[in-house]
Amino acid sequence: MPLGAVALAMAAMTPASAQEKSVAVLAIVEHPALDAVRDGVQAALKDAGYESGKNLKWQYQSAQGNTGTAAQIARKFVGDNPDAIVGIATPTAQAAVAATKTVPIVFSAVTDPVAAKLVPSWEPSHTNVTGVSDLLQLDKQIDLIRQVVPGAKRVGMVYSPGEANSVVVVKEMKDLLAKRGMSLVEASAPRSVDVSSAARSLVGKVDVIYTNTDNNVVSAYESLVKVGQDAKIPLVASDTDSVKRGAIAALGINYRDLGEQTGRMVVRILKGEKPGDIKPETSSKLELYVNPGAAEKQGVKLSDALIQSAAQVVK
Structure with missing residues (x-):
């Protein structure tokens, strides 16, 4: 058999997973939680046999906290016509959804995709959109606040009014x-x-x-920590990575796991499933991180019981 015919025959036998696919990933800003989502997506793709530089065209861009930039990147990605676009965090997912009604979109680290108008409900959307939410039960967050500061009456919250997920959390927290x-x-x-x-x-x-999990706040968390230490105001977070940066405690999602969960959803789309047939998901796996040193600097002492119940104690 001529060499050309052999090559053609081998190509015909190549499994679908080995044929090059294209995934474009857009994040609103770079900070540890969102970076962990991105890395988790890439790891899940690799586990499924899709590897950058071999059979996967992988694109990643950060909007550096700018929604206008996010819109520009989303339009550029749509023009590239990838097999899937991953929008990490609410503003970038919204930018992607605004840019196309045909290219499959998988959102990740979006607190309330319904309030953000990404999908009409938590059921299969029958559109080009699905994804994974980092929605937290706020009752449990308040329980943690009371464990850190038992007599707390007034809870302060720094947030970006431009982030739909934060606006939803503020309203629910008030109630x-x-x-x-x-x-x-x-x-x-x-x-x-x-x-x-x-x-x-x-x-x-x-x-x-x-x-x-407000992205503006998380990306500048050290400035919040300075105020907490100077004024002796305890800081409680919902992003576990913020504990390593100076929060006293956080009951939150493992964002690497969330990224892998998102990546597995992308794999289903690469293998032929329609995003509109896939029900949006949440993560139920919560982890408690505590930082006794930060607690001391912010004027409180954590109970032994709280420290012992933590998945990770940051030294």
Whole structure:
């Protein structure tokens, strides 16, 4: 058999998984949690046999916290016509959904995809969109706040009003805290550079500061930690990586696992499933991280029981 015919025959026998696929990944900003999602997606693709440089065209870009940049990148990715676009965090997922009604989109690390208008409900969307949410039960977050600061009445929250997920959390926290005889004190930080001044505005008004997975806040968490230490205001987070950066405690999702869960969903699409037939998912695997050293610097002492129940104690 001529060499050309052999090559053609071998190509015909090549499994679908070995044929090159294209995945474009867009994140709103780079910080440890979102970076872990990105790496988890790539790891799940590799586990399924899709490897960058071999049979996978992998593109990744960060919008550096700018929604206008996110829209530009999303349009560029749509023009490349990949097999799937992964939008990490609400603003970038929204940018991708606004840019195409045909290219498959998988969102990740989006708190409330319905409120963000990415999908009409938690059922299969019958559109080009599905994904994985990092939605947390806020009752458990309030329980943690009370464990860290037992007498807390006034809970401060620094957040970006431009992030749909944060607006949803603020509204729900207000209602839940009120039922427990507590109150929420808001401080708006539209940009990462506003986080420090927003935190300082809470000094003297709150007993504790809680942060959700707001990307502007998480990307500038060290500036929040400085205020917490200077003013002796305890910081409780929902992003476990923030504990390594100076939060006292966090009950949150393992974002590497969330990325792998997202990646497995992308694999299903690469193998032929339609995103609109795949029900959006959440992660039920929560981990408690504590940082006794940060607690001391912020004027509180953690109970032995809380420390012993932690998946990780940051030294």
